[in-house]
Amino acid sequence: MDHLTHLKTAGLKSTLPRLKVLNLFGNGNERHLSAEDVYKKLLASGDDVGLATVYRVLTQFEQAGLLIRHHFEGDKSVFELNEGKHHDHIVCLQCGRIEEFYDATIESRQKKAAADRGYSVHDHSLYIYADCIKPKCPNRL
Amino acid sequence: MDHLTHLKTAGLKSTLPRLKVLNLFGNGNERHLSAEDVYKKLLASGDDVGLATVYRVLTQFEQAGLLIRHHFEGDKSVFELNEGKHHDHIVCLQCGRIEEFYDATIESRQKKAAADRGYSVHDHSLYIYADCIKPKCPNRL
DNA sequence: ATGCAAATGAGAATGATTACCATTACCGGC
């Protein structure tokens, strides 16, 4: 399903700002972007979108299931493209790098923990805050 | 270790506002409180503390390890007394109830996930967002 | 008791996000 179809499916008009934002997430090298990030990247590429629009569009995309919103430590929301495969995140406190991982055992234990206590799960978030210790971390300890 | 000792250990003067806040968490029925919650509760009990002080004190206590800060969905921070036993949280999206749980398997799988990828873990947060379906939920579905 | 550094509190300032509203851009029907 391409971007245009995505928007239609979500009942959203196919407008320039929305396509630009989707593109950013679609082909970008960085998967995890805040509203401010998106705004600045669009400005940098000469695309002129208002900050208010960026916030609106991100929220709409989240509600439409196109994006996933994260609340890492800190104040601002971060978004990533929803590609259907749930995963959790490791955030490097030194360089900000975000690594994704999936552990079937963790997933099933979570479901069980909630079910055992009589809860019907909507979703869940697991963030591990850590330091890169491999060469890849520019601020490595 | 009592409250006074706690403060001393943390290198914090034993002042009235600080003791009042500690008391709130110590004997309160609700373990999870936001800054605004704390402020309102103190006002309600006739104790007159400034909002700025509440924020300051909560942050100091967090740094001293007396409190743990959580970022549930939504914008505001929530604090709970650190009683040494790590646990994760299930948050009811209907009534706001917060239930704590601990799963050793989840913990160890998390450690492994991070270690396998070359990370040195600081801490982690696992929140399950769900609906109470037991009689206990006032807004039960 | 005394003094001084640390803590407090009121209100201003900040940063992220949302609301308002006048202007503009989609999209279906002619």
Add this chain to the structure above:
DNA sequence: GCCGGTAATGGTAATCATTCTCATTTGCAT
């Protein structure tokens, strides 16, 4: 391909949580 209505945009003001500033007060060691 043009028109109109409606939804979308964007600039700015407003809001919300949180932090900063700074004059005043308090805890605590002497």
